[in-house]
Amino acid sequence: MKALQYPNRAARIRVRRDFLRARDGRSAARPGLVVQMVARDPAEGPARAGFTASKKVGNAVQRNRARRRLKEAARQILPLHGLSGTDYVFIARAGTAAREWEALLDDMKSALLSLAAPSRHRQSVKDKPGHG
Structure with a gap:
């Protein structure tokens, strides 16, 4: 039997x-x-997503609820703001299960957009003008 796509x-x-x-x-x-x-070779296909929740999130019921909410949010947001050829791991926090749905979607969108932006390395104090 072939898996559903x-x-x-x-x-x-x-x-x-x-x-x-x-x-x-x-x-x-x-x-x-x-x-x-973490970036992969773009030829390797679309973005991949992993989901996790540690015991800090709560008991098994709370961890599963938090993961389910992250999966649904990623299903809606990742195709719009995810980069192909990239692996994303979504980690639940203590407030994930109780967070307002729209706020959770905004958090995910904001995080994906900031990760998609080119990385900017901070200048060390010695590299800044007027120092050292």
Whole structure:
């Protein structure tokens, strides 16, 4: 039996190695979630998404609810603001399950947009004019 294919759905990250690789990439934290991003070869296909919630989020019921909310938000937002050939890991925070839905969508959109922007390295104090 062939698996169902859904249009505009990001592939899922399910292997620990891929979660760990995303941990070493860029990240953006918002009140409702943390998003980690690592680029792959764009020829490898569309964006992939992984979801996680630690025990800090709450008991199993709360963690599952937080993950389900992140999955639905990513289903709506990732096709619009995600970069192809990129892995995203969405990490639930303690307030994810109780956060207002529109606020959670805004958090995810904001995080994805900030990660899509070119990275700017901070200048060290010595590199700034007038110092050292």
